[in-house]
Amino acid sequence: MVIESQSLLTMAQPTADYKRIISGFLVSLVLYWSCVVVYRVFFSGLAKFPGPRLAAATSWYEAFFDLYGAKFPDVLEKLHDEYGPIVRINPWELSIRDPDFYNEVYVSAGKRRTNLISSRGGLGMSDAISTTCIHELHQLRRKAVENFFSRQSVSRMESRIHDETRSLDDKLRLIATTDTVVQLDHAFTCVTGDLAALFACGENPRLLESPNFNPEWNENITGILTMVPYVRHLPWINSILEMVPISLLQKFNSRIAGFRMFHVLCNRRVEEVKFDIANKRELESDKTSIFHHILQSSLPDSEKDSGRLQREAFALWAAGTITTASTLSIITYYILADPLIEKRLQEELKGVTDRFPQELPQWADLEKVPYLVACIKEGLRLSRFFRRSPRISPDYDLHYKQWIIPKNTPVGMSVFQMHMDPETYPEPYKFIPERWIGDVDPRVNRNFVPFVKGSRNCLGMNLAWAEMFIVLGVLFRPGGHQMSLECDESDIVLVRDSDVGIPKPSSRGLKVRFG
Known part of the structure; x- marks a missing residue:
């Protein structure tokens, strides 16, 4: 009986180790993303800009409306109605609704350098x-x-x-x-x-x-x-x-x-x-x-x-x-x-x-x-x-x-x-x-x-x-x-x-x- 009990304990030990590893990984993942969300919402350089907290926390706010009916432009219109001419619409991007400011954003090469974030890489246009x-x-x-x-x-x-x-x-x-x-x-x-x-x-x-x-x-x-x-x-x-x-x-x-x-x-x-x-x-x-x-x-x-x-x-x-x-x-x-x-x-x-x-x-x-x-x-x-x-x-x-x-x-x-x-x-x-x-x-x-x-x-x-x-x-x-x-x-x-x-x-x- 003693030998059988020791065998069972030996077999259970790896299972318990795997569970601890998985649990530790999941806890670390939750802590990491909690820190990311807290930083984005409260400490990011864009934290001061108006907009929904959920949009500041994750790009999945926009993704949800894009994937469910491709209706984010309608949502964006309502966000500007609620928050004003400048809105934070995801963790790293701002949207402005003010025609007078258009020429300050879309400028010629002679005025200043302009970089781009590409949203079409997945289409197969990454370096067009x-x-x-x-x-x-x-x-x-x-x-x-x-x-x-x-x-x-x-x-x-x-x-x-x-x-x-x-x-x-x-x-x-x-x-x-x-x-x-x-x-x-x-x-x-x-x-x-x-x-x-x-x-x-x-x-x-x-x-x-x-x-x-x-x-x-x-x-x-x-x-x-x-x-x-x-x-x-x-x-x-x-x-x-x-x-x-x-x-x-x-x-x-x-x-x-x-x-x-x-x-x-x-x-x-x-x-x-x-x-x-x-x-x-x-x-x-x-x-x-x-x-x-x-x-x-x-x-x-x-x-x-x-x-x-x-x-x-x-x-x-x-x-x-x-x-x-x-x-x-x-x-x-x-x-x-x-x-x-x-x-x-x-x-x-x-x-x-x-x-x-x-x-x-x-x-x-x-x-x-x-x-x-x-x-x-x-x-x-x-x-x-x-x-x-x-x-x-x-x-x-x-x-x-x-x-x-x-x-x-x-x-x-x-x-x-x-x-x-x-x-x-x-x-x-x-x-x-x-x-x-x-x-x-x-x-x-x-x-x-x-x-x-x-x-x-x-x-x-x-x-x-x-x-x-x-x-x-x-x-x-x-x-x-x-x-x-x-x-x-x-x-x-x-x-x-x-x-x-x-x-x-x-x-x-x-x-x-x-x-």
Whole structure:
């Protein structure tokens, strides 16, 4: 009996040791995070700023609303209503709602250095130009390609936009003979996807030529947008998805598969450009692209690595496709929803589009049509870029009213809040092009920042402007297409935050009958 008892005690001893180790680990973990929370709430350099204690304690405050309906922009609006123009929204970031302070946060490179915290690493964009955190590295990468995106450069390659727009118009004219309902948002996604790929890689993927405006491509885009709230807070998801075969993802979730497929397409395009350069001494003019510029530039070899360029391709192709296509859909819906707006626009386009189809209207001429300018600006205002795009001043404290914001603090201002300010834009949720015409309140232009400002403003904004002017100018030319809506505003209005705004999950998209 004594021997048996000793054996039992010997066997129980390791179990007891394991329990003590686990208990000690859990107690240490609780103590550690308790100290972190206490420091964040009471002793951090941001502890003096107003905001909910829970947001100061953990980033999961924001994550909860992002993951549960992508509704944090609505929460942020209420936080500012409750706490005032400056709010601490997570342990390390401040949000400011004051248009007068915008130019102090989003500054040019000549005024001061600006760093960035990236919230898109999990998307596979960790070292793209738009997500590069350190000021000097961002400037190095941007300067290598910014001339390609200049107004002069885009104007020089305007024929590419004309060709794509003519293809769209030809396809819509054929459809009109059958009195068919068109998923026009899919058509816009094909147009902007073709052009984004053409400018980025020098090769047109011909998405527009696919039957029914390529619903598979739209599924890829939807897959990206669906994943944004998740990878924003759980960036390791993308690493896991890379290990899963696309065929298996397609069986599990077609939108997640679309997200992965987009990465594969980007990698393929980059390798094609590298092969093109390696095997040809001189490039044809129509092969000129962003990646040809990068690969033939004086940038260090590390900047030309296939992995980095693949992530750059993802950023450029996705951003160039999604944002412009979404804005085109919004503008088209509201023009068609109001016959008076459509009639006035067609009347003002008469002199500019009267040589169509022999000649397509020029971007520079379309910019002289005041009502078209007003419609595009109003569409951009309603496009609801929800993210705050925080900026970091690494060298200087920022001074806002009575507050001193410590250097290295991320400070963000929501474009959505700037564009929906009811004092600047009465009835802000309505599409009113007339607010941009005539004697305009200076605040209307002050608050208008669809491409953000400063040293990190949107690199492709000239391309986006040109695409919107030319596509809409042709689509709504007098004597052109007879169009009627087969959807309502709830299918178009952007209500969820995926960096850019996206419609409700049950949205039918922009359905338009031609004929």
